[in-house]
Amino acid sequence: MIAFRLLVTLAAALLAFGNPPQDPAATHAPGFQVLDVVVDTGAIPLAAWQLEVTVEGALLVGVEGGEPAAFRDAPRYDPKALQGDRIVLAALAVGDELPRGKLRVARLHVTTNGSSGNLTPVLRSAVTADAEGRRFEAHLEVQASGEGR
Amino acid sequence: MDDLEKLLRARFRQDAPEVPADLDAAIVGLGHEAAAGHVRRRRRLRLVRIGSVAAAAAIVALCWLGTRALDEPRTLDVADAWRVARGLADPDETARLDLTGDGRLDAADADRILDRVVSLRPRRDR
Amino acid sequence: MNDARRDGTDEEERSDRALLDAFRRGDGDAFRQLYERHRAFVLRVAMRFGGADNELALDVLQETFAWLARRAPDLELRHRLSTLLYPVARHLVRDHRVRRERYPDGDGDPDALPSPEPPPGFGDDLRDWFQGLGPLQQEILGLRFADELSLEEIAAALDIPVGTAKSRLHNALRQLREKLEHE
Numbered sequence: 267m268i269a270f271r272l273l274v275t276l277a278a279a280l281l282a283f284g285n286p287p288q289d290p291a292a293t294h295a296p297g298f299q300v301l302d303v304v305v306d307t308g309a310i311p312l313a314a315w316q317l318e319v320t321v322e323g324a325l326l327v328g329v330e331g332g333e334p335a336a337f338r339d340a341p342r343y344d345p346k347a348l349q350g351d352r353i354v355l356a357a358l359a360v361g362d363e364l365p366r367g368k369l370r371v372a373r374l375h376v377t378t379n380g381s382s383g384n385l386t387p388v389l390r391s392a393v394t395a396d397a398e399g400r401r402f403e404a405h406l407e408v409q410a411s412g413e414g415r
Numbered sequence: 416m417d418d419l420e421k422l423l424r425a426r427f428r429q430d431a432p433e434v435p436a437d438l439d440a441a442i443v444g445l446g447h448e449a450a451a452g453h454v455r456r457r458r459r460l461r462l463v464r465i466g467s468v469a470a471a472a473a474i475v476a477l478c479w480l481g482t483r484a485l486d487e488p489r490t491l492d493v494a495d496a497w498r499v500a501r502g503l504a505d506p507d508e509t510a511r512l513d514l515t516g517d518g519r520l521d522a523a524d525a526d527r528i529l530d531r532v533v534s535l536r537p538r539r540d541r
Numbered sequence: 542m543n544d545a546r547r548d549g550t551d552e553e554e555r556s557d558r559a560l561l562d563a564f565r566r567g568d569g570d571a572f573r574q575l576y577e578r579h580r581a582f583v584l585r586v587a588m589r590f591g592g593a594d595n596e597l598a599l600d601v602l603q604e605t606f607a608w609l610a611r612r613a614p615d616l617e618l619r620h621r622l623s624t625l626l627y628p629v630a631r632h633l634v635r636d637h638r639v640r641r642e643r644y645p646d647g648d649g650d651p652d653a654l655p656s657p658e659p660p661p662g663f664g665d666d667l668r669d670w671f672q673g674l675g676p677l678q679q680e681i682l683g684l685r686f687a688d689e690l691s692l693e694e695i696a697a698a699l700d701i702p703v704g705t706a707k708s709r710l711h712n713a714l715r716q717l718r719e720k721l722e723h724e
Contacts, residue, residue: 360497
């Protein structure tokens with residue numbers, strides 16, 4: 267089997283959430299934020315992916331699936347990750363219809379104490395595999411979703 | 416060498432098992448085969464010992480032409496799980512990927528691999 | 542630490558390199574010499590990381606040299622061969638344990654590399670000190686006093702700077718010296 271070590275370019279987007287607080291009390295009010303996990307595979311079909319994300323200053327409270335049908339179910343994660351700031355996500359698709367291009371493959375829900383300011387997710391241990399199970403280089407990032415509240 | 420080093424040298428002394436002659440011969444024989452080009456550079460190779468070392472030479476005779484895989488030490492990842500789930504894993508990888516221990520690779524193994532991939536159990540960094 | 546006593550290292554290092562080159566050129570006897578020279582080292586490492594398990598050590602021995610036979614064309618030898626064999630043997634111990642224990646329920650990470658364990662005759666008086674050290678220090682001590690590697694070789698085997706190997710070793714010995722003085 268030909269296996270390629272994955273060299274994934276990781277980018278963490280600086281996240282700015284919500285409007286500036288209106289008063290001191292609001293500064294420390296809990297807030298919910300939504301982060302999109304986005305993989306850009308270029309022209310290569312995506313069969314599997316994994317990623318470790320740390321979001322300092324936030325608590326992970328939920329994980330949901332992505333947009334393409336192949337990755338619509340929530341990815342696998344360790345339940346202990348919820349209520350922490352670090353999570354490892356992994357998902358695979360065994361069907362023949364595999365998506366390619368820029369894909370939102372999962373969504374993370376986090377809470378902040380309202381004083382966290384810009385969140386900077388740190389990504390590591392990323393792997394993406396193509397339709398033959400070979401690792402390939404893809405661009406992954408975690409970015410603020412348009413659905414942040 | 417000071418006394419402390421002498422002390423440690425003595426304490427670290429460890430009895431190693433005696434290597435059976437047939438295993439010695441098998442490993443040396445492997446070297447000769449490799450030098451003769453019978454173990455091709457890219458061919459995966461593994462010697463297999465089953466239970467008793469006495470069986471090693473016979474097993475090696477069958478296997479040293481490169482019929483089994485010796486995988487690079489590598490942490491399991493989602494690509495491994497995918498290949499197992501799709502039934503595309505190399506049979507030579509069974510030892511590494513058969514996490515259920517039933518001697519075959521199937522969806523249950525893929526499931527276990529995924530569990531291991533996402534586990535938050537601490538990894539000890541050097 | 543005085544490394545002058547390791548004057549013979551260079552000769553052996555050249556010799557390892559020469560043997561490896563000869564093996565690449567098709568000399569099977571060169572492989573035998575490398576095997577005989579480093580067999581005891583690989584067994585010690587396997588015993589140290591594998592909990593003094595004889596069967597595991599023999600498995601690791603053969604797989605380490607199978608790895609060498611397979612990978613010899615790609616290897617670049619800058620120190621003694623043992624510096625290359627060390628991480629291979631250690632990973633193989635880990636792989637054997639994973640296979641054996643499958644998917645343990647405990648908190649230990651099955652993919653984590655094993656830590657060295659002192660030999661059965663290490664003695665209770667020093668065991669607490671050893672187990673209180675960090676894993677890197679424990680590895681350095683094993684390589685230094687069980688395997689008699691030089692600091693440069695230890696650094697190469699562990700892929701760390703020589704200064705780090707030296708300081709960690711120094712600190713571990715200082716701790717032991719203080720412990721012994723207080724007893």
